[in-house]
Amino acid sequence: MRVTLDIPDEIHAILKARAKNEGTTMRAIILRAINAELRRESPPALPERKGKFELSQIRSKRPGTLKLGEEGVYEYIDFP
Numbered sequence: 752m753r754v755t756l757d758i759p760d761e762i763h764a765i766l767k768a769r770a771k772n773e774g775t776t777m778r779a780i781i782l783r784a785i786n787a788e789l790r791r792e793s794p795p796a797l798p799e800r801k802g803k804f805e806l807s808q809i810r811s812k813r814p815g816t817l818k819l820g821e822e823g824v825y826e827y828i829d830f831p
Contacts, residue, residue: 757821 758766770777 766777766780770780773780
């Protein structure tokens with residue numbers, strides 16, 4: 752299966768250099784990392800939530816004028 756990922760430039764450069772140093776491919780390193788993550792013990796399941804929940808909201812100083820592209824969202828929401 753083919754998947755597209757957005758990888759920050761700094762991480763991409765590190766990944767590319769490591770692949771070259773190890774004489775392997777970026778794909779192989781990524782698959783190793785995914786396999787290692789999947790083998791880790793799973794965290795306990797979260798309790799089932801019943802009722803209402805809240806979604807994150809981005810407040811605008813000028814409603815209706817906020818235009819987010821693929822990169823713009825990173826300015827407003829912290830991603831891990």
